[in-house]
Amino acid sequence: xxxxxxxxxxxxxxxxxxxxxxxxxxxxxxxxxxxxxxxxxxxxxxxxxxxxxxxxxxxxxxxxxxxxxxxxxxxxxxxxxxxxxxxxxxxxxxxxxxxxxxxxxxxxxxxxxxxxxxxxxxxxxxxxxxxxxxxxxxxxxxxxxxxxxxxxxxxxxxxxxxxxxxxxxxxxxxxxxxxxxxxxxxxxxxxxxxxxxxxxxxxxxxxxxxxxxxxxxxxxxxxxxxxxxxxxxxxxxxxxxxxxxxxxxxxxxxxxxxxxxxxxxxxxxxxxxxxxxxxxxxxxxxxx
Ligand code: C2E
Ligand code: MG
Ligand code: MG
Ligand code: MG
Numbered sequence: 001x002x003x004x005x006x007x008x009x010x011x012x013x014x015x016x017x018x019x020x021x022x023x024x025x026x027x028x029x030x031x032x033x034x035x036x037x038x039x040x041x042x043x044x045x046x047x048x049x050x051x052x053x054x055x056x057x058x059x060x061x062x063x064x065x066x067x068x069x070x071x072x073x074x075x076x077x078x079x080x081x082x083x084x085x086x087x088x089x090x091x092x093x094x095x096x097x098x099x100x101x102x103x104x105x106x107x108x109x110x111x112x113x114x115x116x117x118x119x120x121x122x123x124x125x126x127x128x129x130x131x132x133x134x135x136x137x138x139x140x141x142x143x144x145x146x147x148x149x150x151x152x153x154x155x156x157x158x159x160x161x162x163x164x165x166x167x168x169x170x171x172x173x174x175x176x177x178x179x180x181x182x183x184x185x186x187x188x189x190x191x192x193x194x195x196x197x198x199x200x201x202x203x204x205x206x207x208x209x210x211x212x213x214x215x216x217x218x219x220x221x222x223x224x225x226x227x228x229x230x231x232x233x234x235x236x237x238x239x240x241x242x243x244x245x246x247x248x249x250x251x252x253x254x255x256x257x258x259x260x261x262x263x264x265x266x267x268x269x270x271x272x273x274x275x276x277x278x279x280x281x282x283x284x285x286x287x288x
Contacts, residue, residue: 024080027069027072027076027077027080028080028083028084030066031064031077031080031081031084031086032084032086034064034066035081035086035089035090035093036089038093040062040063040064040090040093041062041063041064041065041263041264042060042061042062042063042094042097042098042101042264043060043061043063043261043262043263044058044059044060044061044101044111044261044262044263044264044267045058045059045061045254045259045260045261045262046058046254046258046259046267046270046271046274047059047112047231047252047253047254048252048253048254048258048274049251049252050244050245050250050251050252050253051251053274054274054275055109055270055271055274055275056109056110056252057109057110057111057112057144057252058102058105058109058110058111058112058267058271059111059112059113059114059146059254059261060094060097060098060101060111060112060113060114061074061114061261062074062077062078062090062094063261064077078090078116081116082116082117082118087116087118087119088118088119088122091113091115091116091119091125091128092128094113094114095113095128095129095132096132096135096136098111098113099111099132099133099135099136099138099143100135100136101264101267102136102138102142102143103136103137103138104268105267105268105271106268106271106272106275107271107275108142109142109271109275110141110142110143110144110172111138111142111143111144112143112144112145112146112174113143113144113145113146114146114147114176115145115146115147115151116151117148117150117151117152117154117155118155119162120151120155120158120159120162121155121158125162125165125166126162126165126166126169129143129145129166129169129171130169133169139170140169140170140171141170141171141172143171143172144171144172144173144174144195145163145166145171145172145173145174146174146175146176146197147159147163147173147174147175147176148175148176148177148180148181149175149177149178149180149181149182149187150181150182152175152187152191153181153182153187159191160190160191163191163192164192166192167192167194172194172195173191173192173193173194173195174193174194174195174196174197174231175187175188175191175193175195175196175197175228176197177197177199177233178196178197178198178199178219178223179198179199179201179202179219180199180201188226188228189226193228194228194229195228195229195230195231196223196226196228196229196230196231197231197233197254198216198219198220198223198230198231198232198233198250199233199234200232200233200234200235200255201234202215202216202219202232203216203232203233203234203235203240203244203255204234204236206240206243206244207237207239207240207243213243213247216232216244216248217247217248217249220232220248220249220250221248221249224249229251229252230249230250230251230252231250231251231252231253231254232244232248232250232252232253232254232255233254233255234254234255234256235253235254235255235256235257235258236255236256236257237257238257240255240257241253241257
């Protein structure tokens with residue numbers, strides 16, 4: 001009967017909810033342990049300057065390889081870490097680890113880390129960053145902090161103070177995933193941003209949709225007019241890159257076309273490869 005079916009469904013529903021609940025509880029417990037024992041890792045993805053074709057920065061992205069459940073994406077474990085009050089410990093670890101790695105990279109290549117809305121509330125971000133720079137010996141201008149519009153708006157009372165403190169230390173502040181949040185343009189002026197990272201959803205269609213390209217072109221122009229370094233995220237194809245170069249004022253690109261996020265030991269090789277000086281014959285030809 002209809003009544004019986006309804007009962008059956010609701011029972012399945014509860015069972016699924018129980019599974020989800022227990023799964024999430026387990027992830028929370030295990031995540032706490034993973035952060036405590038330092039068993040998360042970082043992957044690094046290069047940002048390439050379009051003029052020099054060199055790696056200028058690498059973004060540090062947290063990775064969790066769970067011993068039984070395999071790789072858990074940050075879109076799952078970052079919100080969990082926020083929920084259980086673990087994010088400040090996680091961010092502190094990312095900061096230490098990313099600055100330590102970066103200090104081993106050749107040249108002036110910088111590192112970018114992502115922070116969450118909750119990190120603003122701790123009120124000691126400025127101090128944590130100062131300590132990480134001291135311990136790693138990394139100059140402040142090689143560290144970049146990425147923050148989303150949503151985080152800035154959620155924590156607008158404290159975000160300004162924290163970001164000003166970081167900027168005063170000489171650290172670059174990037175507005176991440178630009179265009180996907182509330183896009184309250186007034187924040188572009190009120191906060192000390194130095195970089196605008198245009199979300200990959202603006203890039204994905206530019207080869208097939210002229211309106212998408214016009215939108216991207218104008219978002220990039222807005223950023224340049226405000227004296228920000230403009231980055232396109234999620235560049236996956238040569239065609240997208242060619243269009244970006246020909247039609248926009250975007251300065252840096254990040255995406256699978258250049259490299260996926262790589263383990264620490266592979267990123268050193270990638271930087272060395274990309275940033276190697278040109279072979280002598282290329283120099284000769286340029287002068288001849
Ligand atoms: P995000 O900061 O915007 O990082 C870029 C994301 O885009 C990364 O996903 C990267 O792997 C992905 N990506 C890069 N190039 C391409 C491309 O060409 N195509 C496509 N489809 N994707 C591309 P990932 O590593 O899964 O991270 C997702 C998000 O999780 C990050 O987005 C960031 O918001 C958050 N996250 C990652 N690590 C951390 C962390 O240590 N702390 C905090 N608070 N958040 C983090
Ligand atoms: Mg980011
Ligand atoms: Mg991003
Ligand atoms: Mg993004």
